[in-house]
Amino acid sequence: xxxxxxxxxxxxxxxxxxxxxxxxxxxxxxxxxxxxxxxxxxxxxxxxxxxxxxxxxxxxxxxxxxxxxxxxxxxxxxxxxxxxxxxxxxxxxxxxxxxxxxxxxxxxxxxxxxxxxxxxxxxxxxxxxxxxxxxxxxxxxxxxxxxxxxxxxxxxxxxxxxxxxxxxxxxxxxxxxxxxxxxxxxxxxxxxxxxxxxxxxxxxxxxxxxxxxxxxxxxxxxxxxxxxxxxxxxxxxxxxxxxxxxxxxxxxxxxxxxxxxxxxxxxxxxxxxxxxxxxxxxxxxxxxxxxxxxxxxxxxxxxxxxxxxxxxxxxxxxxxxxxxxxxxxxxxxxxxxxxxxxxxxxxxxxxxxxxxxxxxxxxxxxxxxxxxxxxxxxxxxxxxxxxxxxxxxxxxxx
Amino acid sequence: xxxxxxxxxxxxxxxxxxxxxxxxxxxxxxxxxxxxxxxxxxxxxxxxxxxxxxxxxxxxxxxxxxxxxxxxxxxxxxxxxxxxxxxxxxxxxxxxxxxxxxxxxxxxxxxxxxxxxxxxxxxxxxxxxxxxxxxxxxxxxxxxxxxxxxxxxxxxxxxxxxxxxxxxxxxxxxxxxxxxxxxxxxxxxxxxxxxxxxxxxxxxxxxxxxxxxxxxxxxxxxxxxxxxxxxxxxxxxxxxxxxxxxxxxxxxxxxxxxxxxxxxxxxxxxxxxxxxxxxxxxxxxxxxxxx
Numbered sequence: 001x002x003x004x005x006x007x008x009x010x011x012x013x014x015x016x017x018x019x020x021x022x023x024x025x026x027x028x029x030x031x032x033x034x035x036x037x038x039x040x041x042x043x044x045x046x047x048x049x050x051x052x053x054x055x056x057x058x059x060x061x062x063x064x065x066x067x068x069x070x071x072x073x074x075x076x077x078x079x080x081x082x083x084x085x086x087x088x089x090x091x092x093x094x095x096x097x098x099x100x101x102x103x104x105x106x107x108x109x110x111x112x113x114x115x116x117x118x119x120x121x122x123x124x125x126x127x128x129x130x131x132x133x134x135x136x137x138x139x140x141x142x143x144x145x146x147x148x149x150x151x152x153x154x155x156x157x158x159x160x161x162x163x164x165x166x167x168x169x170x171x172x173x174x175x176x177x178x179x180x181x182x183x184x185x186x187x188x189x190x191x192x193x194x195x196x197x198x199x200x201x202x203x204x205x206x207x208x209x210x211x212x213x214x215x216x217x218x219x220x221x222x223x224x225x226x227x228x229x230x231x232x233x234x235x236x237x238x239x240x241x242x243x244x245x246x247x248x249x250x251x252x253x254x255x256x257x258x259x260x261x262x263x264x265x266x267x268x269x270x271x272x273x274x275x276x277x278x279x280x281x282x283x284x285x286x287x288x289x290x291x292x293x294x295x296x297x298x299x300x301x302x303x304x305x306x307x308x309x310x311x312x313x314x315x316x317x318x319x320x321x322x323x324x325x326x327x328x329x330x331x332x333x334x335x336x337x338x339x340x341x342x343x344x345x346x347x348x349x350x351x352x353x354x355x356x357x358x359x360x361x362x363x364x365x366x367x368x369x370x371x372x373x374x375x376x377x378x379x380x381x382x383x384x385x386x387x388x389x390x391x392x393x394x395x396x397x398x
Numbered sequence: 399x400x401x402x403x404x405x406x407x408x409x410x411x412x413x414x415x416x417x418x419x420x421x422x423x424x425x426x427x428x429x430x431x432x433x434x435x436x437x438x439x440x441x442x443x444x445x446x447x448x449x450x451x452x453x454x455x456x457x458x459x460x461x462x463x464x465x466x467x468x469x470x471x472x473x474x475x476x477x478x479x480x481x482x483x484x485x486x487x488x489x490x491x492x493x494x495x496x497x498x499x500x501x502x503x504x505x506x507x508x509x510x511x512x513x514x515x516x517x518x519x520x521x522x523x524x525x526x527x528x529x530x531x532x533x534x535x536x537x538x539x540x541x542x543x544x545x546x547x548x549x550x551x552x553x554x555x556x557x558x559x560x561x562x563x564x565x566x567x568x569x570x571x572x573x574x575x576x577x578x579x580x581x582x583x584x585x586x587x588x589x590x591x592x593x594x595x596x597x598x599x600x601x602x603x604x605x606x607x608x609x610x611x612x613x614x615x616x617x618x619x620x621x622x623x624x625x626x627x628x629x630x631x632x633x634x635x636x637x638x639x640x641x642x643x644x645x646x647x648x649x650x651x652x653x654x655x656x657x658x659x660x661x662x663x664x665x666x667x668x669x670x671x672x673x674x675x676x677x678x679x680x681x682x683x684x685x686x687x688x689x
Contacts, residue, residue, distance in 0.1 A: 103420050106463065112445065112504035113463045117421055145657065160419050160655035277686050304659030306652065311464045318464050322420075325658070332660060335650050336489045346688030354662065361665025 014231050016224040017239030018208070018246050024082070024221060025056040026237050027175070027203075031126040034233075036173055039095055040128035041085065046074060048088040050095065053128065060085060061219075067183040067372065068262075069381025082219060083129055083207045086183040087371050091300030092127055092134055093141060096168045100323045103307065108316040122167035128175045130201065132194030133186075133371040135176055137300030139200055142169065143363040144303050152363040173229065176201035180209065180253035184262030185372030187385055191265050193369045195257040202230030206250035222250040263385045265356075265370060266392045273357040276391050277349065285387055286345035288380050293326035295374035295382075296351065301359075301367045304332070327351050352384060419655045422461045422506025423448075425482060430501055433485060434565040437532060438497055439473065442482040442505060449479035450507070453514035454539035455646070455674045459654050460484065460496065461506030468492040469651035469669075471536030472510065476543055482507065485535035485567070511654035515540045515644060515674050517547070520616035524552040526608065526638075528629045530559040530601050533620040534567045536646065540618060541575070548580060555582040555608045559601035563590050584608055601625070605632035612637035619645045619677075627684065630677060640678035647672055647680070663689055 019027065031038050032054070040053040043060045053059065064077035065085045077084045104117045130138075142148040146161035147169055179186075179195035188194030197204050208220040222242055225231035266272065296302040306325035311318045325332060327350050333340035341347050359367030368384070375383045429441035444450055452458075457471045468490070474483025488497045499505065517540070525544055529537050544554060556575065560566045566585065576583040584604040586597040597604070601621070615638050619629045626645050633643055649661035649668045661668035664683055666675075683689050 104422075106506075108463060111502050112424055112426070113506070115421055115424070115506070117418060160657070162657055163418060277689070303657065306658065306660070307467070309464070309466050315464055322658075325660075327659065327662075333650055335648055340649065341688045343688060350662070350689075353664075358662070358665035362667065 013225055014234065016222050016242040016247070017234060017237070018242050019205075019221045019223050019237060019239045021056055021219045023223075023237055023239050024059075024205075024219070027223075027233070028053060028055055028128065030233055030236055031128075031173060034124075034173075036124045036126035038126045038128055041083070041088065043074070047072065048074065048085050050088070050090045050092065050127075056082070059083075059129075064181065065183060067185045067376040069185065069375050069383050070378055071381070072376050079210075080219065081180075081207055083177045083179075083205070084181050086179065086181065086186060087131055087134065087373060089298050089373065089377055091137060091298065091371070091373065092130060093137070093300055093303075095125055095127065096138070096172065097141065097145070097162075097165050097303065100321055101164060103320045103322050105320075106318040113318075122164075122171040124171050124173075125168070126173040126175065129177045130174055130197075131177060131179055131188075131371070132197045133188040133369040134300050135174070135197050135200045136188075136193035136369040137371070138169070138174075140301045140359075140363065140365055140367060140369065141165070141303060143365060144301070150364040152361060152365075173233075174201045174203075176204040176226070178204060178206040178250070178254050179257040180207050182257040182260040182262065183372065183376075185375040185383075186257075186261050186370065187263040187265050187372060188370035189258050189261045189264070190267075190385075191366060191368060191370040195261075196254045197226075199226060201226040203234060206253055208246065208249050209253050209256075210249075220246075222246050263372065263375070263383070265368065265385050266388050269356040269368075269388045269392075270360045270366065271357070272388065272392055272395070273353045276395075277353070279391050279394070281387065281390050281394065282345050282349050285382060286343065286348050288382055289344055289348045290379060291328045291344050291347060292379060293328040294377045294379065295384075296326040296328060297324065298373035298377045299355070300369060300371055300373070301355075302326075306332075327354070352387060355384070356388065419508060419511075420653065422459070422467075422508050424504050425507050427499055427501050427503050427505060428481075430499070434567055437485060437487045437567065439483060439485045440496070440499070440505070441474075442484070442507065443480065444482070444507075445504065450482045450510075451479050452476055452482075452510035452539075454517070454543050455515035455536065456510035456512045457536070457651070457654075457673065458482075458484070458507050458509030458511070459651070460486075460492075461508070462492055462495045462499070463504065463506070465495040466492045467506070467508075467652075468496075469511075469654070471673075473535040473538050476539050477546065485532065485538075487532050508654060511651070511669050513671055513674050515618055516676075517543060520544075521550045522552070522614070523642075524610040524615040525554045526605070526610055526615055526617040526633075527556045527558075527620075528601060528605060528617060528633070529557070529620040530625060531561065531565060532567055533622070534558060537618065537620040538568065538571075545575075545578075545581070552614065553582065553610050554580065555584070555610050557584045557586075557601055557604035557608055559586045559588070559604065561588050563587055563594060563596075582608065600628065602628045602632035605629065605636060610636075615642060617643045619643060621645075623647060623684075640681055641676060643677040644674055645677050645680075646674050 042051045059082040143150040145165040176197040206222040355367040424445040425442040431439040461467045473485040652658045652660045656667040
């Protein structure tokens with residue numbers, strides 16, 4: 001497959017425009033009119049989750065989150081911004097690679113059997129509010145599932161493509177949002193993925209400062225197209241041309257987020273971990289780790305799955321389901337005779353070295369995009385940046 | 399992260415692969431052979447009429463209807479695309495259910511998967527096969543193919559070990575191979591009844607006595623992970639270097655295409671990069687526990 005995407009054939013990218021709240025509503029309306037299910041941030045169960053939205057009213061206006069190791073709280077912000085929150089527990093992988101999928105169904109036929117695969121077309125999904133870290137995560141999973149080529153170790157071998165993922169990915173319309181605020185577990189700047197979306201979107205919004213300041217300005221979003229489809233949609237929306245001051249304000253907002261990054265990943269974490277597989281720090285972190293698998297569930301790039309075969313009571317109908325799995329379970333590495341990774345130490349090491357180190361070998365990229373979810377949603381607040389730094393610092397002392 | 403990674407949205411253009419690698423193809427069992435205790439061989443024919451093409455060392459995911467799936471190496475001749483042969487040992491739920499199948503029953507096949515044994519790399523060399531018990535099953539397609547291309551190799555030597563005299567796999571075929579003038583076959587057992595006139599001891603001892611030119615030898619080792627180390631050690635002692643030794647490893651193979659993550663070992667997906675590895679590329683992982 002060519003790296004060139006079908007959406008890049010347009011001659012010019014039109015100038016950005018500024019949308020107000022009605023403009024944002026019009027964007028959602030237009031996408032819905034085009035047959036998309038629009039999925040965006042919504043308040044539910046005390047968190048901001050990624051659910052279908054029907055209008056701009058469904059967005060979490062005025063809410064921000066406070067995140068830290070093992071901590072997530074929602075609170076009213078200082079103003080009325082739609083995207084002043086940062087990433088929540090869910091990532092877009094649940095809509096591109098759902099937690100449970102039917103792979104095929106089978107029916108007994110005499111002494112044989114027949115197999116049917118689901119033929120439903122990929123859903124038309126529009127993702128509203130995709131942050132730069134999560135765009136990078138999609139690009140990572142594109143490599144994992146064989147949608148884009150890469151120079152990882154398996155590049156020279158037969159490349160498989162997950163057709164379900166590829167179809168959902170191709171059908172998706174992506175509205176990115178550049179971050180104007182960073183949380184205490186954010187570290188995208190240190191891994192080079194954000195806070196500004198560098199590409200891979202149809203439209204990118206930047207919420208202009210003012211909206212979050214009480215009594216100052218109505219909500220306003222600088223909207224820029226990143227693809228022909230995005231440009232075509234933008235042309236249908238009621239907006240005013242963006243001026244130099246709007247662009248400057250958008251840049252300033254992103255730079256503000258960059259300056260707020262709560263954490264940073266050490267450089268060269270890949271080779272660092274690869275040469276420290278027997279480091280005493282692994283035992284230390286293993287003593288704290290509950291092996292709960294939360295980090296793998298919230299991670300936007302973790303892709304491991306298992307299959308479940310279920311049979312009806314007659315025994316004549318079977319279904320094979322694929323569901324998310326986690327390398328933190330003992331079963332994960334089971335082969336006849338027992339599991340390879342019996343200890344919590346080996347399982348934590350597998351996760352972190354895979355994410356930061358062996359991912360490079362496999363896919364020519366890091367598996368970490370700096371979203372910070374694994375830190376926030378770890379019940380005991382284990383911090384991947386802190387663990388990597390501890391190993392690095394020990395080398396310095398060495 | 400490089401910026402080239404961030405390709406435009408909807409980057410997928412043409413993903414209409416071949417057949418979906420996640421969906422089993424139905425095959426019919428045409429023969430079932432009893433092997434040594436706990437082992438059996440199935441000869442399969444494709445029900446969709448398409449031939450089955452594989453290379454020695456590759457494996458399939460075999461599916462028993464309503465029970466589940468398991469990774470099994472192909473054990474037959476890669477020059478016969480109409481007969482797929484698997485030798486299976488009963489160890490778990492799926493293989494026990496598979497043991498109950500009879501000719502005429504169907505079985506699902508996904509594959510072939512995995513990186514095969516390299517063959518051309520050994521041209522001009524002596525060839526040494528080191529294996530034991532059921533390890534001969536995944537190695538047999540390679541032995542057959544080396545014999546098919548016999549003129550490209552120097553000496554061809556098989557060192558095979560079993561636990562006792564009762565579990566020598568493919569015994570008839572071992573006799574046939576031993577009867578050839580262009581192949582040495584050494585068989586050893588770990589324990590034998592009194593009066594047994596064959597060799598007793600470890601496979602590593604066979605490596606010590608086998609005749610080959612260590613500096614011009616390619617060795618193929620197909621043993622369990624724990625037994626691979628003494629075999630490689632014996633090869634080192636004879637002077638065969640790590641870049642001339644190929645081994646197989648085993649992990650939890652599930653999807654076969656590198657999507658499910660279960661078979662990872664370091665940066666390698668064993669289902670795609672393995673199960674055959676050149677020893678010098680993975681020697682380091684043998685020293686890390688629970689990797």
